[in-house]
Every structure is written in C-alpha cells, then in structure tokens.
Amino acid sequence: MGWSQVSYHYDGSFAGFLCCVFEAYLHKEAPACFLGPEDGRLSLWPERQISTDEAHAKRVYRSLDRSLGAQGRRLVVYGFLTCLPEREMALWAFLRLGYERGPGVVRDLTDDRVSTLNKAVQHLTGEAHLLKGFVRFSEQEGLLIGEIEPKNRVLPLLRPHFCTRYSGESFVLYDRTHGEALFYRPHRWAIVPLAEFRLNGPAQEEQEYRRLWRRFYDTISIAERYNPKCRMTHMPKRYWGTMTEFQREQEGLPP
Amino acid sequence: MELLDKLTILADAAKYDAACTSSGVDRGARPGGLGSAMAAGCCHSFSADGRCISLLKVLMTNRCIYDCQYCVNRRSNDLPRTAFTPWELAELTMGFYRRNYIEGLFLSSAVWGSPDRTTEAMIQALRLLRQEYSFHGYIHAKAIPGADPALTRQLGLLADRLSVNIELPSEDSLARLCPDKKKRAILAPMAQIRDGIQVSRGELVKYKHAPRFAPAGQSTQMIIGATPESDKHILTLTQALYDKYKLKRVFYSAYVPVSDSALLPARRDFKPPLLREHRLYQADWLLRFYHFRAEELLDEANPNFNPLVDPKCSWALGHMEFFPVEVNRADYEALLRVPGIGVVSARRILTARRCGPLTFEGLKKLGVVLKRAQYFLTCSGKMLEGLRVSPDGVLRHLVAQERPMLAQSVPEQLSLFEQTG
Numbered sequence: 088m089g090w091s092q093v094s095y096h097y098d099g100s101f102a103g104f105l106c107c108v109f110e111a112y113l114h115k116e117a118p119a120c121f122l123g124p125e126d127g128r129l130s131l132w133p134e135r136q137i138s139t140d141e142a143h144a145k146r147v148y149r150s151l152d153r154s155l156g157a158q159g160r161r162l163v164v165y166g167f168l169t170c171l172p173e174r175e176m177a178l179w180a181f182l183r184l185g186y187e188r189g190p191g192v193v194r195d196l197t198d199d200r201v202s203t204l205n206k207a208v209q210h211l212t213g214e215a216h217l218l219k220g221f222v223r224f225s226e227q228e229g230l231l232i233g234e235i236e237p238k239n240r241v242l243p244l245l246r247p248h249f250c251t252r253y254s255g256e257s258f259v260l261y262d263r264t265h266g267e268a269l270f271y272r273p274h275r276w277a278i279v280p281l282a283e284f285r286l287n288g289p290a291q292e293e294q295e296y297r298r299l300w301r302r303f304y305d306t307i308s309i310a311e312r313y314n315p316k317c318r319m320t321h322m323p324k325r326y327w328g329t330m331t332e333f334q335r336e337q338e339g340l341p342p
Numbered sequence: 343m344e345l346l347d348k349l350t351i352l353a354d355a356a357k358y359d360a361a362c363t364s365s366g367v368d369r370g371a372r373p374g375g376l377g378s379a380m381a382a383g384c385c386h387s388f389s390a391d392g393r394c395i396s397l398l399k400v401l402m403t404n405r406c407i408y409d410c411q412y413c414v415n416r417r418s419n420d421l422p423r424t425a426f427t428p429w430e431l432a433e434l435t436m437g438f439y440r441r442n443y444i445e446g447l448f449l450s451s452a453v454w455g456s457p458d459r460t461t462e463a464m465i466q467a468l469r470l471l472r473q474e475y476s477f478h479g480y481i482h483a484k485a486i487p488g489a490d491p492a493l494t495r496q497l498g499l500l501a502d503r504l505s506v507n508i509e510l511p512s513e514d515s516l517a518r519l520c521p522d523k524k525k526r527a528i529l530a531p532m533a534q535i536r537d538g539i540q541v542s543r544g545e546l547v548k549y550k551h552a553p554r555f556a557p558a559g560q561s562t563q564m565i566i567g568a569t570p571e572s573d574k575h576i577l578t579l580t581q582a583l584y585d586k587y588k589l590k591r592v593f594y595s596a597y598v599p600v601s602d603s604a605l606l607p608a609r610r611d612f613k614p615p616l617l618r619e620h621r622l623y624q625a626d627w628l629l630r631f632y633h634f635r636a637e638e639l640l641d642e643a644n645p646n647f648n649p650l651v652d653p654k655c656s657w658a659l660g661h662m663e664f665f666p667v668e669v670n671r672a673d674y675e676a677l678l679r680v681p682g683i684g685v686v687s688a689r690r691i692l693t694a695r696r697c698g699p700l701t702f703e704g705l706k707k708l709g710v711v712l713k714r715a716q717y718f719l720t721c722s723g724k725m726l727e728g729l730r731v732s733p734d735g736v737l738r739h740l741v742a743q744e745r746p747m748l749a750q751s752v753p754e755q756l757s758l759f760e761q762t763g
Contacts (some may be wrong), residue, residue, distance in 0.1 A: 146726075196694040197704035222384040224441045231440065251376045252371075254371040256440065268417075296437045299349055307399060308355040308389035311598045311614050318394025321385065329441070332387060 090117040094130035097137040098125035101167050102144035104175060108182060109143040110135070110319065121175035154183075154191030162204055168240040170206035199283075215244035221322070223331045224258060225286070231258035232286060234329050242269045242278050250276055297331050304332040309337050348424050349434070352759045355404040355415050356450055359507075360593035361561065364445035364480040366395040366558030367502050377439060377446075377479030379502065379558075386443050397448035397482060398438055400428055402464050406452035406574055409671060410509070410520035411603040414567050417451045420602070425454070428467035432462055432475050439479050446480030446502075447471070457488035461497060468500040480558075485535065487527040495532050495555070503558040503590070506531050508583070511576045515569035532587050535560045539588070563593035566622065567615035568606055572645035574636070577625055582637040584629065594622045611678075619648040632678045633687055655681045657716060659737055665718045666725065670699050681740075682714035702726050713743055 093116040099102040119132045151160040180200045224231040256270040262283045268281040328335045356733040359573035365383030403425030471477045513525045538555045547550035580592045596614040628634040687710045729736040
C-alpha cells in the first residue's frame, strides 16, 4: 500500500479511536498497533500521540453510516466494546475494507476481516442477552444494586433494557471486569468509571427474599432429570459467582 | 404457615409443568409501573435438571377435587396442602421481579371447589398484580377446563399467554387416567382462546388501545411415556394443534413416576423417557421452523423415532435422492432440509453467497458445522475433498458421531434440552 507503519497512542475512548482513523487517512499512515493510556507495551514503530478532537470523531462517525451502512456502523460501534484481542487492529482492517467496498462488505462473511469482527460482536451480544437474565439485584435502602463480571463491555447494551424495565426505580449496576458502573435514577442515566465498589451486608428483608429465591431454585428442579452438564451449557459457571442462587449466607442459614 | 413453606409446597407442585417460556410479546415500560417484556423471551437461570427458569412457576393452590392418576396433586395423594393469598403472591412476584430473579409469573392451579371458583381466585391475584401493583412483566396463566368462558376471557385480558393442558395424547388414555376430565372440556377453552386472540388482533389494527387478549398466544403440554401412544400419533396430534388451534408451542413432559396406580408404568426401575422427549422436541422444531410435515417424518412402517439419530438425519437417509444439495444454488427450504444446517446457518449461507461462490472452507468460517452436513452438500459441484463414504456408510458415520452423546447418558439423558423459544 505504501502507507508508512506507525503506532498510535490514544486515550482509549471510542471517540479517540475514531480520531486515530481520521489521522491515519490524513497522513496516509497504516497503524501497526494501538496503545491505550495504560498500555505499557513498547513499540518498534514510530509513535504518534493522537489527541481526541470531537469534530474529527464526529466526521468519522458520520462517514460510517454513509460508507458502511447501518449494519456496518453497528459492527464498528459494538466491535469496540468486545474483548477481542487487538480489537482496534481488527476494526482498522474492517474499516479499510469497508471504505473500499461499501455497505455490501457486511455480507462477505467468509472474509477473515469481516468474520473476525462478526464473531466478536456475536460474543458480545450473546453475553449481553444472557446477562439480561443473570444479573441479580439486591435492595439497599430503596436502591437496587447489582454486580457482574462479563468478558465484554456489556453495560451500554444492558442499559436500554434495565432502564426501561426499572424505569421508576433507582439502580446501580457495577461491571467488575472493566471497573465501570451504570447509574440510573428515574429518567437519567450515566455510565462512569469506578475503581472500587463495596456493598454493605444485606438487611433483614433482603435476606428473606434471597432465602425464598434459593428455596424456589432448589425446589423447581426435578431430581429424576438431574443434568448438570445441560445446566452448564446454558449457564456457564463463570456467571455463577454473582448469582444469588449459588451464594449461601455466612451465618449458616439452613439451605 | 410461613411463606417459605408455602412457596416450597406450591413450587414443588408446579414443577412438572414443562412450559417456562416468556416469549411472544414486546412491551415497553409504562409510567408508574414496573416491568417490560421482550419477544425473544429471557432465561433468568437454569435449574439442576438443565431446564430454564424464566418465570416464578407456582400453583395458586394444590388442593384438588380431581383424582388424575398421573398427577402429583391428585386428591388421593397424601401431601401437605396450602394456597397463596393474592397479596402474598403479588408481594412475592414483585420482590423477585425487582431483583431480576424472574421475567414474570407462571400461575397455574389445582382445581379447588369448582373450575369457576379456581379461575376467580387466579383472576383476583392477577388483577391485584396488574392494577394495584402496576406490574407490566410477563404473565403466563393456565386456563382451567370447565370454567365459565366469561372468566377465561377475563383471565386472558390480564395474562400474556394462556395455556390449557391437553394432558395425555389420546382420548382413551384421558378416559382411563382422569375420568373427571373430558376431551371436549379441554378443547373448548382452546378454541375460545384461539378466537379471542384473533378478534383481539383484528381490533388492535383498528384501535390502538383495544384490550389485548393473550397477546403472546397460547400453548399446551402433554405427558409422554405414561400411555402407549406412538411418536407418530403424538406428532400428528401436535401438527393438528398447530394447524387448527394456532398454538405457539406444544410442550412434552416425560412422565416421572409419581404414583403406584396399576394403570401407570410401575414406579420401580422406571426411567423417564428423556431421549424420546428430546426426539419429539427435535421433530416439533422441524414442524415449526423447517417446513416439515408430520407425515414426512413418520409413517405406518416407522411409527417411532430412531433413538440413534435425530429425526432430520433419519428423514435425509430415507430420501437420498434429494441430496446432495448444492450450497451455491439451493433455495432456503432446500438448505433447511440438510442435516446439521439450521435456520441461522441457512440464512448466513444466503447472505454470504451473494458475495461470491462458497467453498467448504468458507462454510466453516460462516460457522456452519460440517460434522453431519458434509455428507449431504456440494460446493460448486464438488463434495468435500477426502470424503470417501458410500451411501450405506453414511448412517454408520452419523450413528457413530451421535454415540458419544448417548453413551454418557446411561439413564437416557441428553444435554440438548430445548431452550426458551
């Protein structure tokens, strides 16, 4: 291609990434790697610091719809939330291809650049769908509090669902993996970084509901059909840690 | 009695009901209310038997006037009996729902007093939940055969999905095992619900705020393995229910011995026919999503499914003249008939081949599993390279592939039970 290879330092945000794309096309550079703020890697290529400029980010964002279509834009926006290793590089490869080929590119599922991104996005949306069910809230003084440990950054995908469902409530949903929390009180929401998150012990009523739920969970299963493998297929063990039905209170309550 | 004990008794009494789906209706939130519903449904947990837990599945009461032999709640069974008050049930549902334990409520009931009285109690609980507590989550209610149609209608206006259990696959079995229930009494509310849904749909087109009657449709379930019907009989019945009564789902429930009645299989050494139930669900999927008909899958010569391979493989092996299917030319229906290709794979193939011819390598990238499909496909006229199988060998290969799954399931268990859908 003749574009020189450069490694980009950016602030780790989606807008920052779009600015990298802007700069790459401006200077005719091919990013060889993307480094976020906390990335300690050293690179072999010349480095360039990209500062986030809202106007540039918007220009690139607007180009997504035009050049890649609504589906292509969705792949890029969601792709940034996935846990794909080197996701920026995968996105960059997809964008290069997309700007060249237009909206039809999303149909070319046998192309590696498209299928890699597609699979990562499927993983993200799949995990978000599971978590819509697996999230557990506890009540503390009228506030609902939940914690999750997902692989992908699912909070933006969970937000519309929970904000609609609990539109009259106030809640906090904390993502341990990425240190982010979704805050909601009627008709206002925010997703903010949050380094630490600690819960008080459950109150009387909360404990009562947990006990009822655990009892229901244990009762509803049919012993003659015991099938732990099937349960694990549908509900992988990595989700169990934050689910009420698998937690036993410390005080040695009867199960 | 404490709430914990009541919940234990009434959930235990409801657990043999197979349906726990929360699908079929999309509903946003309403000001001042709690809850929403999504058309795809949502599983909130999976119990130790691998079944989805989506709804708080309980009975209103387990006190019963009937004495159906196959049922754990029959009046001759010596069990602790209790009932929820509407307030208890509403508080419990709201408490669970706020904590995101559940997607909604599945309310069934044993028949206490009379069908009318039972339905009235259920209506009272649901009305409290919908109106006083402004609950907008999912509700699945059982219509009680023999209740006044006006009451069933009220129930349908409060619930999202209604179901009437057909209980057993034939009238003879029904007469033998539950002499108190009549086929006509079961089918009458089914027809009423079907018509109610149709009228409600028509009205909604004209008036946005017309009352919604069972917007998520109706379902039913029957017990498999307690009576002598063949798979063919069951599948034909299923198809008739889909065609005539416009059901969303038919559920099968492998009989779990709960009684020593001489009319039922002996309790000792009886294993619930889980593999058979699994094969029936696979066939049910073929009817609903794969454009198959019951008479294609089973006939007089083969009235039961082959336990060794799934129904679609079975069909394919009997119709080798239909194959191989050419990936780059075949239409959607033809692709769906290939063992190993499902709705998702077929759609992806249609999408991807617009960009150029597909190869076996390409199919793998699409996520098409070739384990079974490889024997039935060509890509641009060529079979998979290195595949040397005579037509007779295909069955052997397919059976060998399925065997590991069957082997680990000594008491007839499979890890592929159906999900919410």
